[in-house]
Amino acid sequence: MASGGGEQKVVLITGCSSGIGLRIAVLLARDEHKRYHVIATMRNLKKKDQLVEAAGDAYGKTLTLLALDVCSDDSVRQCIDSVKDRHIDVLVNNAGVGLLGPVESISMDEMKKVFETNFFGTVRMIKEVMPDMKKRRDGHIIVMSSVMGLQGVVFNDVYTASKFAIEGFCESMAVQLLKFNVKLSMIEPGPVHTEFETKMMEEVAKMEYPGADADTVRYFKDVYIPSSIDIFEALGQRPDDIAKCTKKVIESSRPRFRNLTNNLYTPIVAMKYADETGGLSVHTFYNLLFNFGSLMHITMSILKCLTCNCLRRRTISPD
Numbered sequence: 001m002a003s004g005g006g007e008q009k010v011v012l013i014t015g016c017s018s019g020i021g022l023r024i025a026v027l028l029a030r031d032e033h034k035r036y037h038v039i040a041t042m043r044n045l046k047k048k049d050q051l052v053e054a055a056g057d058a059y060g061k062t063l064t065l066l067a068l069d070v071c072s073d074d075s076v077r078q079c080i081d082s083v084k085d086r087h088i089d090v091l092v093n094n095a096g097v098g099l100l101g102p103v104e105s106i107s108m109d110e111m112k113k114v115f116e117t118n119f120f121g122t123v124r125m126i127k128e129v130m131p132d133m134k135k136r137r138d139g140h141i142i143v144m145s146s147v148m149g150l151q152g153v154v155f156n157d158v159y160t161a162s163k164f165a166i167e168g169f170c171e172s173m174a175v176q177l178l179k180f181n182v183k184l185s186m187i188e189p190g191p192v193h194t195e196f197e198t199k200m201m202e203e204v205a206k207m208e209y210p211g212a213d214a215d216t217v218r219y220f221k222d223v224y225i226p227s228s229i230d231i232f233e234a235l236g237q238r239p240d241d242i243a244k245c246t247k248k249v250i251e252s253s254r255p256r257f258r259n260l261t262n263n264l265y266t267p268i269v270a271m272k273y274a275d276e277t278g279g280l281s282v283h284t285f286y287n288l289l290f291n292f293g294s295l296m297h298i299t300m301s302i303l304k305c306l307t308c309n310c311l312r313r314r315t316i317s318p319d
């Protein structure tokens, strides 16, 4: 049985085989005051080596490993049942998958897989853990959303929809949970350099885009992909940054509901709420992609200038 022990907070994290989940697990497990017992979970324990190595001597002490596939009712139930008294103080829903490309060339099954992980996987975890938190009138649920949970992004249609769905679910749940003293926080990173990006680019290279017309494929490959690489280069954060932001949210006495991690995205979100008709966002993104695409570097610099201090204060900083 995984056990919290002492005054340590028990933190269960999904999707710890790589990227952000791995870094959150290691940061918390190696906390200098040993305030956390981390239950790091992954769907395939054969992928544990990177985590075990990064955890060092925390492995087996403040960090325990368990198998958990967020897409399986049985796996989720078994995992939570194996935690001592099913007691979880902080649940970090990090597991997620991406999907990129023209909608015409993506099968319905592929789209459902994204929702099964990013939306239903998170809901499945919350349903399993929340009742005990409500009973105890204590607990904190964290959801790794994305800036794409707040703003649609071209050719990321289905991934964005899955993150919007979880944002809507959590925004509704947060009100009820407040009554039970259970906190709910969303983390909304922009681009982060992890295997997520690599996996998606590999998929893109392999895809042949059946069903999509030549113009759409050209816009995707020759306009969107180079811009996206530019954006990752200019604005990308490290998984360690997101781990530090998440730790701050966990340790805050009054955590915010929404936590953007990248202040360069605050103008984009502000623009969305500045025009409730949606026209401003749609036309700005259209112009950025199709009219000023070649000026993407300059656009990035302008975006950096736009992020004045007052906007920066609205994000959570890793430092």
Ligand code: NAP
Pocket (backbone or CB within 6 Å): 014, 015, 016, 017, 018, 019, 020, 021, 042, 043, 044, 047, 068, 069, 070, 071, 094, 095, 096, 097, 117, 121, 144, 145, 146, 147, 188, 189, 190, 191, 192, 193, 194, 195, 196, 197, 199, 239
């Ligand atoms: P990553 O390195 O690909 O990590 C994703 C993790 O989710 C992996 O450990 C993966 O396990 C796991 N996972 C996928 N399906 C699962 C399932 N059914 N059950 C359990 N675990 C599963 O990517 P990342 O960047 O760290 O992503 C973590 C989260 O951050 C995701 O929710 C993502 O949407 C979000 N995010 C990422 C970015 C970015 O630019 N990277 C930006 C904003 C938000 P396997 O190794 O078994 O596949």
